[in-house]
Amino acid sequence: MKGIRDWVFTQVLSNPLASSRPLSGSGGFFPRAPSSQELESGDQGSSHSSGSVALSVPPDTSYSSGNIHDNDLYTSKQQILVEDSNLSQNSTNRKKMDPLAKIEDLQIKLLRLLQRLGQSQDNLLVAKVLYRMHLATLIRAGESDLKRVNLRNERAKTIAREQEASGVPELDFSIKILVLGKTGVGKSATINSIFDEPKTKTNAFQPATDCIQEVMGTVNGIKVTFIDTPGFLPSSTSNVRRNRKIMLSVKRFIRRSPPDVVLYFERLDLINMGYSDFPLLKLMTEVFGSAIWFNTILVMTHSSPTLPEGPNGYPVSYESYVNHCTDLVQQYIHQTVSDSRLENPVLLVENDPRCKRNFMGENILPNGQVWKSQFLLLCICTKVLGDANTLLEFQNSIELGPLSNNRLPSLPHLLSSFLHHRSVSNPAEPENEIDEVLVSDAEEEEYDQLPSIRILTKSQFKKLTKPQKKAYLDELEYRETLYLKKQLKEECLRRKESKLSKEKSFEGGDDDDDKVSPEAVPLPDMAVPPSFDSDCPVHRFRCLVTNDQWLVRPVLDPHGWDHDVGFDGINLETVLEVKKNVFASITGQMNKDKRDFSIQSECAAAYVDPLGPTYSVGLDLQSTGKDLMYNFHSNAKLRSLEHNVMDCGVSLTSFGNKYYVGAKLEDTILLGKRMKFVTNAGRMEGSGQVAYGGSFEATFRGRDYPVRNDSVSLTMTALSFNKETVLGGGFQSEFRPIRGMKLSVNGNVNSQKMGQVCVKMSSSEHVEIALVAVFSIFKALLRRRPTENRDIGALEGKRSQESRLYME
Ligand SMILES: Nc1nc2c(ncn2[C@@H]2O[C@H](COP(=O)(O)OP(=O)(O)OP(=O)(O)O)[C@@H](O)[C@H]2O)c(=O)[nH]1
Numbered sequence: 028m029k030g031i032r033d034w035v036f037t038q039v040l041s042n043p044l045a046s047s048r049p050l051s052g053s054g055g056f057f058p059r060a061p062s063s064q065e066l067e068s069g070d071q072g073s074s075h076s077s078g079s080v081a082l083s084v085p086p087d088t089s090y091s092s093g094n095i096h097d098n099d100l101y102t103s104k105q106q107i108l109v110e111d112s113n114l115s116q117n118s119t120n121r122k123k124m125d126p127l128a129k130i131e132d133l134q135i136k137l138l139r140l141l142q143r144l145g146q147s148q149d150n151l152l153v154a155k156v157l158y159r160m161h162l163a164t165l166i167r168a169g170e171s172d173l174k175r176v177n178l179r180n181e182r183a184k185t186i187a188r189e190q191e192a193s194g195v196p197e198l199d200f201s202i203k204i205l206v207l208g209k210t211g212v213g214k215s216a217t218i219n220s221i222f223d224e225p226k227t228k229t230n231a232f233q234p235a236t237d238c239i240q241e242v243m244g245t246v247n248g249i250k251v252t253f254i255d256t257p258g259f260l261p262s263s264t265s266n267v268r269r270n271r272k273i274m275l276s277v278k279r280f281i282r283r284s285p286p287d288v289v290l291y292f293e294r295l296d297l298i299n300m301g302y303s304d305f306p307l308l309k310l311m312t313e314v315f316g317s318a319i320w321f322n323t324i325l326v327m328t329h330s331s332p333t334l335p336e337g338p339n340g341y342p343v344s345y346e347s348y349v350n351h352c353t354d355l356v357q358q359y360i361h362q363t364v365s366d367s368r369l370e371n372p373v374l375l376v377e378n379d380p381r382c383k384r385n386f387m388g389e390n391i392l393p394n395g396q397v398w399k400s401q402f403l404l405l406c407i408c409t410k411v412l413g414d415a416n417t418l419l420e421f422q423n424s425i426e427l428g429p430l431s432n433n434r435l436p437s438l439p440h441l442l443s444s445f446l447h448h449r450s451v452s453n454p455a456e457p458e459n460e461i462d463e464v465l466v467s468d469a470e471e472e473e474y475d476q477l478p479s480i481r482i483l484t485k486s487q488f489k490k491l492t493k494p495q496k497k498a499y500l501d502e503l504e505y506r507e508t509l510y511l512k513k514q515l516k517e518e519c520l521r522r523k524e525s526k527l528s529k530e531k532s533f534e535g536g537d538d539d540d541d542k543v544s545p546e547a548v549p550l551p552d553m554a555v556p557p558s559f560d561s562d563c564p565v566h567r568f569r570c571l572v573t574n575d576q577w578l579v580r581p582v583l584d585p586h587g588w589d590h591d592v593g594f595d596g597i598n599l600e601t602v603l604e605v606k607k608n609v610f611a612s613i614t615g616q617m618n619k620d621k622r623d624f625s626i627q628s629e630c631a632a633a634y635v636d637p638l639g640p641t642y643s644v645g646l647d648l649q650s651t652g653k654d655l656m657y658n659f660h661s662n663a664k665l666r667s668l669e670h671n672v673m674d675c676g677v678s679l680t681s682f683g684n685k686y687y688v689g690a691k692l693e694d695t696i697l698l699g700k701r702m703k704f705v706t707n708a709g710r711m712e713g714s715g716q717v718a719y720g721g722s723f724e725a726t727f728r729g730r731d732y733p734v735r736n737d738s739v740s741l742t743m744t745a746l747s748f749n750k751e752t753v754l755g756g757g758f759q760s761e762f763r764p765i766r767g768m769k770l771s772v773n774g775n776v777n778s779q780k781m782g783q784v785c786v787k788m789s790s791s792e793h794v795e796i797a798l799v800a801v802f803s804i805f806k807a808l809l810r811r812r813p814t815e816n817r818d819i820g821a822l823e824g825k826r827s828q829e830s831r832l833y834m835e
């Protein structure tokens with residue numbers, strides 16, 4: 028459940044448009060403001076019940092400062108009388124409404140406001156807000172409510188349309204907006220522009236607002252209250268005290284009268300000339316706390332600037348200029364909160380009376396946008412999200428700050444990767460097991476002892492009867508298997524001989540003076556998708572192999588589109604025998620581009636005692652974000668009996684300033700050449716928590732192992748963490764049901780009723796199998812559509828209870 032919420036929040040943080048007020052951020056900055064529903068069912072409801080109610084529709088209707096509850100002033104041409112009893116009953120009903128009903132009410136309001144602002148019902152910003160509310164509701168809704176939530180969402184649009192057409196019930200929506208910014212940036216001028224009348228003083232030459240004041244009015248039937256504040260002075264050491272004083276008084280003011288939205292003002296035409304307000308932003312963060320930035324919209328006044336010249340001598344485009352300026356301010360905000368995830372929405376404003384107008388007389392920006400309705404819409408969306416947040420009681424705010432503080436590795440994940448980790452530092456180790464199997468095969472029929480066979484031509488083969496064909500192919504396959512076995516055995520013998528000769532040369536102190544260093548071989552160039560670079564690859568040298576001990580390769584970026592930018596990493600591998608029976612291996616990869624740097628490396632050293640035991644130590648390094656994770660591990664492999672190998676290991680992981688210590692014990696038993704049993708158990712401890720886990724795996728191999736990989740393995744696992752134990756079982760099999768076909772079936776299920784089945788089939792002869800795949804894909808596509816609505820339910824995590832079956 029928590030993961031999904033985190034997901035919702037990160038969406039909020041990263042969404043440039045609708046990241047107005049995150050659902051979780053409200054608790055931090057403002058004291059809990061009463062939501063519009065609460066207001067509705069409280070004071071205002073009672074004031075409405077005292078007589079007839081008028082619904083104001085015309086956009087120019089306004090009311091004077093300080094009279095927010097004075098209904099007589101909301102006079103309009105269109106008056107609808109509502110009976111007292113009806114309304115008071117309505118308000119008591121609402122009081123009783125459950126949060127889901129209240130959320131629906133809020134959605135209807137938002138849609139009605141949208142109509143009033145003359146925007147289409149499919150407005151992208153509103154769609155995002157509605158989606159977010161929907162998600163939040165799903166998180167809060169109980170299992171039984173899920174269906175209801177989906178239905179309600181559909182209904183809201185229809186109800187909003189009906190209510191707006193009839194005007195019943197009266198739309199009661201008010202919003203309080205705090206304006207902050209330096210003096211002279213146009214805070215008061217914007218307030219006047221929104222109300223379309225001079226409600227507050229402005230001055231072009233000196234600070235005009237000298238005290239905090241509330242300016243009220245109605246716009247499009249919405250009650251808007253601005254908290255106008257004195258502007259901050261340009262940041263300099265001498266002004267810090269005065270600015271802090273203003274901020275503290277604003278802080279006191281909003282404690283009494285909390286706003287729904289905060290606007291931070293800047294002048295678009297001045298930003299490009301050098302931004303020097305970073306100390307001011309820092310001071311704001313210090314006084315109000317980081318949480319203020321969660322609720323803040325950046326407002327750029329003077330939004331019809333003279334555009335500067337670009338590199339080509341022509342003025343830059345309006346969009347790119349705006350993006351450049353807003354990015355700059357955003358970067359400074361990131362620096363003040365030490366978190367680059369935050370994205371504040373941006374509003375463009377032009378208060379110049381000579382500003383361009385459209386045919387309806389509305390002020391427009393150089394890009395043709397009507398800024399006033401956009402301004403109101405974004406503020407309304409912010410408030411609606413804030414109200415939803417309060418209603419659904421999302422109280423815990425996200426901590427802003429450097430990422431590394433918040434992320435910790437998961438203990439069960441660390442444990443299970445530790446249990447599965449196999450340290451192979453001796454290059455010959457994986458082959459040893461195969462060698463043993465091959466040697467034990469010695470008594471079986473040898474390839475050379477077989478009588479010779481005549482290979483048929485195609486036409487001869489066609490003439491055979493069906494059983495003859497089968498017998499012929501069986502014989503060929505049998506011979507092929509024996510031949511491959513023979514080759515493997517020969518290779519194994521060759522390896523052993525070279526090992527012996529090496530040992531002799533070590534003992535004899537023979538130095539390989541007369542060894543000729545092998546010639547360097549260029550590796551073929553990697554294929555890059557079609558790109559714009561030169562067709563002539565003559566001067567390209569990506570990789571040279573000088574000897575077989577060091578392998579250095581470039582890493583191809585899968586998204587690269589050119590031979591020059593497609594490679595942004597380097598990969599290095601080596602395995603060497605440092606001394607007799609002492610091996611070392613290094614594998615590493617490093618990627619670097621303009622912004623990110625990542626490294627991943629595994630270094631290990633092992634001592635292989637000829638009598639049996641192997642001791643190894645290793646250090647793994649991995650970068651996660653800007654941090655590095657270190658893992659030191661050590662293993663001892665003991666061969667207690669001929670077919671029994673014991674392995675014990677310890678590990679120490681360090682991440683940030685946290686340490687995780689793990690220990691494991693593993694036992695491998697080989698029964699004959701076909702059966703292998705592996706049991707392990709381990710524990711991992713760190714940050715005051717402990718996880719325990721273990722697994723048992725039985726593998727049965729086919730008759731022709733290692734030439735053919737037919738096998739069945741069964742696995743059982745147990746993992747215990749935080750007093751919760753998850754048991755799991757799985758199977759994995761690979762076999763050939765008929766000649767020319769390979770089938771692999773994997774599956775697993777755990778005690779949390781989650782599972783997966785995977786069937787893979789490949790055949791070179793039976794083309795009709797492809798039809799099965801086409802049929803399954805087609806069926807899956809058909810089934811997808813009706814379930815799309817329910818995807819959100821799945822997101823919420825409730826559906827994880829059902830087992831999921833995947834078919835490939
Ligand atoms: N051309 C143009 N002028 C603007 C714009 N916004 C504000 N102004 C002018 O800038 C001057 C200062 O505006 P104010 O609204 O008084 O600035 P303020 O931020 O309220 O300043 P303080 O009250 O001192 O904090 C006024 O003369 C406005 O007419 C704008 O978008 N374009």
Ligand SMILES: [Mg+2]
Nearest residue numbers: 214215235236
């Ligand atoms: Mg002012």
